[in-house]
Amino acid sequence: MVVVGIDEVGRGSWAGPLTVSAVAISTPIPGLRDSKKLTILKRNLLESEIKRLALAIGIGWASSTEIDKLGLTKALNLATKRAIDQIDIQIDQIIIDGNVNFLPEDKRVKTVIKADAIIPSVSAASIIAKVSRDKWMKDVAASLYPGYGFEKNVGYGTAFHQLALQKYGICKIHRKSFQPIKNIDRGL
Numbered sequence: 001m002v003v004v005g006i007d008e009v010g011r012g013s014w015a016g017p018l019t020v021s022a023v024a025i026s027t028p029i030p031g032l033r034d035s036k037k038l039t040i041l042k043r044n045l046l047e048s049e050i051k052r053l054a055l056a057i058g059i060g061w062a063s064s065t066e067i068d069k070l071g072l073t074k075a076l077n078l079a080t081k082r083a084i085d086q087i088d089i090q091i092d093q094i095i096i097d098g099n100v101n102f103l104p105e106d107k108r109v110k111t112v113i114k115a116d117a118i119i120p121s122v123s124a125a126s127i128i129a130k131v132s133r134d135k136w137m138k139d140v141a142a143s144l145y146p147g148y149g150f151e152k153n154v155g156y157g158t159a160f161h162q163l164a165l166q167k168y169g170i171c172k173i174h175r176k177s178f179q180p181i182k183n184i185d186r187g188l
Contacts, residue, residue: 002026002055004087005121006080007097009035009129011072014181015148015155015174016137018067018075020102021129022058022083024091025121029053032123034116035130047131050124058086059132068177076102097122145171 008020029049031042038046051057060082062075070078080102084094094108097115115122134154142151148164148171155161155173157180165174165184174181 001092002090003093003095003119003121004056004084004091005095005097005115005119005123005125006083006102007035007116007122007126007129008076008079008102009126009133010155011076012157013155013175014157014161014178015150015171016064016141017133017173018062018072018079019129019133019136020060020062020076020079020083021125021132022056022060022080022087022094023050023121023124023128024055024057024087024089025050025053025124026055027053029120029124032120032127034114034123035126037117038127043127043131046124046127050128054124056087056089057128058083059128060084060086064173064175067175071177073100076100095119095122097126141173145173 002024004022004024006022010018031046035043060079062079067075095115096109096111099111099113101109101111103109116126137154138151147168149160153161170181170184
């Protein structure tokens, strides 16, 4: 039975994309767990192992512009569909971390709270999504928009990010529908 695990990263970020990963594995990969419970080094090592051993990997992105236009729920749905569309093998079951089904039309979906900690394919998806988004924020966003600390905060609301917003205002990848960006955009 082929189980595809799905997890997302970047939902609460002030800037940058939302990233969803879908992963199918058949070979046990020692050390898999929720990406937030791993060091950066361990995540990167596991990402390499997952890419080497996975049956299939899909990564779906929703840009900050899409998030602002569609809202977070529809953007999650879009990014999840984009990730699943990259899976080119027969899927028997899809397990999404959490209690919200981002593919409500798909009868193969099951939601499981804390799945990223207990279901290997979801743990793998958690790691792929986190490493992919963090890499994009550090390599692309930080070079395009220096001064915001994206290489460290990866778009999340830190004190440094708040100070950078006061100094530079918002940039193209900030989510204009999110607080506190929304108030800055309106000049409040």
